[in-house]
Amino acid sequence: MSQLRKDPLVNRWTIIATERARRPAAFVDPQSTVTNQKNCPYCQDKASPCIDESNGVKIINSSSPILDDSKPFEPHRHGLYEAAHSYGSHEIVVESPEHIANMADLPLVQIKAVLQAYALRMQTHRKNPFIEYTLAYKNYGVAAGSRNIGHARSQIMAVSVLPMRVKDKISGAEKYFDVHERCLFCDMVSQEIKNKERVIVENEHFVVIAPFASRFPFESWVLPKFHQCDFVEGIKAQEDSLASIMKDILLRFKIGLNDPAYNYMIQTSPVKDASSYKDYYHWHIEVMPRLTRVAGFERGTGFYICPIPPEMAAAFLREVDIRA
């Protein structure tokens, strides 16, 4: 019998469809990574001018930005409706001087440099009083929404509104804190480590779990073991540790699921009033292989059908041999 599970943070239910559960191997879905170095804009240096460069990581403005600072935010009403200029910034992080497609294949020191670059850019954007949220994320592979360039890159957006899903998470964490006077994520970390069955890998500072109410097969969350609401503060002195656990989980995807498309996004606290989120929010990274399609039911209800129990997904990823 399938099971309904509730995400304790945003109260979103997921159906874990055990009746039609597919074996982990059924998801293995090779994608062709065409790596044509000749046409790579990052190798040819044909991309937009560089904003920042350090340790082989380049930050450039997106050539097709969906946010810009050409006009102020200035919301205006139109009867019932409200609109504003899409104020903010949209940057590309070119992760390595070498033409390597998957972050999983970058050396640790390069992954560390990418994480540090995220933190630096976030810090810069936060100084802008019109910015409400910064998001660092990656689309790898065509199914995850990336163009087929074959050169590892990620993106950073700074936006002038607090996005809906972030609001949901914040308000869920706040409600839990009001009742328990503890951080929900800290409780999650200790319950998962005690329980073990959904833990994929851990090190001194981080644990990677398949969340209890996973929306997608092999969805994985990288959770810091120590409480900190903010990514920029949180990775200080832990960059090596985070780089190594990111490489670890991405290699497990690559080897275990045959180089699938994936997304990850760094969920950090909002820019404004950081002090009020301090106690109850807890930064983390969501990593999701893109193996299934979102259909009408998910779109219409916000209710996800996950075709494999997260315990089975965790066991599968745990057993992948990444030394090969």
Added chain:
Amino acid sequence: MPELRRDPVVGRWVIIDSEHSKGPLDFPKDNNTPRHHAICPFCPGREHQTPHEADAVRPPKSLPDTPGWQVRTVPNKFPVLTAEGSLAKEGIGIYDQMTGVGAHEVVIESPDHDKTLTELTREEMLSVIGQYQSRFRQLSKDARFKYVVLFKNFGSSAGATVEHAHSQIIALPMVPKTVLEEIKGAEEYHQKQSRCVFCDMIAQEYQDKERIVAENTSFLAFCPYAPRYAFETWIIPKGHSADFALADQSTQAHLAQVLQDVLKRIKKVLGNPSYNYYLHTAPVGYADPSCYHWHIEIIPKLTRSVGFEWGTGLHIVPTFPQDAARYLREV
């Protein structure tokens, strides 16, 4: 210049990416021509390949699970929720879970494998709508179910695994998040304004005109001001009504007409794209029908959602709704 727009019901912001504005021909094409007659379990004569019929539109004397039907509802052979068993809830530390009790049905919309909804006659289309409503009424009687959702996946990139025209119905033991958010937004609006936010939206759409796609006596079809997807189109009853299950015969006929009309427009303008639609109605036994207003949301599957959208819930839409509406209106 890109623009941020806020949805008046749930307060969700979206980005309209006008810099790279896309017209109907700028999206990749799907091939949604039916091909697999030989192995289709939904075709007449193969009734035994599905679970036993739950409901059907068929001639008075014809037997269940035999050919002759016009529309046929069967339990899904691979249900995500099952109707047997009682609802058991359990807490595990910080987590909550319950047994997957529910219903999962398939409405086969035509006996003809080659017909999509756009090719049905007016009467056939009305039978489909009538069958939808009959299932809503039936499933709402089960005390374990709090919400019934009807949805359609057309084309493989919208999630369809069988090409023969069909929709699906899932009855759930709770009200899903997206609907709760709409209800909460509508209730808050009603508290402040003493009016239905959807009724006000209809009034403003008439004033602005530019986002209207089609209309008839009972329904308005328009592209919402702050859509999540390119060419997203809503069909909403003009008169206030919270519950689809209460729509009368003539309303159903008008719905059949407008739904088919909009689907034809989408097919023509976007080259037979994959799409989803789903029906949002009030939860079973909803106490205050003055706040909520049922409607259908149609979403052509043209783009992929990327990491940014998953991470933030902030959708990036490559087509202005007034442009999408103009293309659809003028076809």
